[in-house]
Amino acid sequence: EDQVTQSPEALRLQEGESSSLNCSYTVSGLRGLFWYRQDPGKGPEFLFTLYSAGEEKEKERLKATLTKKESFLHITAPKPEDSATYLCAVQAIQTGANNLFFGTGTRLTVIP
């Protein structure tokens, strides 16, 4: 059965204090791993897609990496506006096109 576990559940950082969020996954065959950001009262906002182990993607202060068992979202020198819940989701080859299986998210708070 597909499984996605995100840690930590919540993270508080001082502005400028870099850290990483973890997404561990179990899936028979990975079609893609997705990172989303969700602000309170809003829908998830797409950040990255990773397809194969060793792949990396960057956007501003965020960098996503992928291994065969887990993905990391590295946040460098975060700012208060990076505060949000970060969701990880996988799409498995067996479940067909476009079905996303989500973790429960990491709630990030960046303190000025």
Add this chain to the structure above:
Amino acid sequence: DAGVTQSPTHLIKTRGQQVTLRCSPKSGHDTVSWYQQALGQGPQFIFQYYEEEERQRGNFPDRFSGHQFPNYSSELNVNALLLGDSALYLCASSLYGETAQPQHFGDGTRLSIL
């Protein structure tokens, strides 16, 4: 370029009633998926529509049904509402295909059951 739009934004219903939620996909997208997000949880897949047919379904009862129209917009219907149906209902659109396509989400409909 209009993103995914959902209506209404909020809805209050009582147990046993029926509700219809609506979604217009992002321009250029042909596939619509619906998700339920309980408070503090990640979104859970309900079903997906492509070419006006339900292509895939998650672990949700038959009380949840949907429809896709020729213009790719979609509706989610829930019958015989239960207290546990209170959640944020998210619509996501994408392009149908073999490779993993990112889904783009609307801001959801907040459904409260009294």
